[in-house]
Amino acid sequence: MSNTPNVPKRIKAIPTFTIPALLALAGFTAVGLILVERERAQVSAQAKQLLPTTAPGLLRTTSEPAAPLETKPPVVQAKTIQVYRFTPAAVLEEVTPVYPRIAKVTRTQGTVEVTLRVDANGNPVQATVVSGNAMLRKEALKAAQSWKFTPAHQNGRAVPSAFRIRFEFHLA
Secondary structure, eight states: OOOOOOOOSSOOOEEOSOHHHHHHHHTOOHHHHHHHHHHHHTOOHHHHHHSOOSOTTOEEOOSSOOOOOOOOOOOOOOOOOOOOOEEOOEEEEOOOOOOOHHHHHTTOOEEEEEEEEEOTTSOEEEEEEEEOOHHHHHHHHHHHHTOEEEOEEETTEEEOEEEEEEEEEOOO
16 A cells, blocks of 8 residues: 555646746756746736745645636737838939030049039039049039939928939040
8 A cells, every 4th residue: 555645636736846946957047047037927816826835845736627827919019100202303404514625635534523412392502522633623513503303202292312423524
């Protein structure tokens, strides 16, 4: 004969070791333990009744079947996303710069880069030379300021924009 007490057929044995202690024995890090503790704190009231309350090393038994845990779907907050529709400005009319006479005589060639700001009506409002030969800059600025544009649009509204234009000056 064994010395085991009469035990009901349905037994729920729950060890009294805490989950972090078991994880520490298994070699998990402190970060993992913190995450487990957070999850344990979120256990429903029914599950908390099943958690051990006796001294370490002892088992707690019950003859009732375990109650199903209440699981609630996560609450998802709807976010409003702003979609920006942007249509860049388009060139309506390009003006070719005049080759400066002094640059022709001295056989000066090169590229001039100009940054051009365009207002919401499509008109050039500011032209600035980024790089290029000093003899060619003035004519490149004049040409850039003569260009015509359709304005850029953002969400259906005309908005200012900017361009970088490269003018190539080459003698034949």
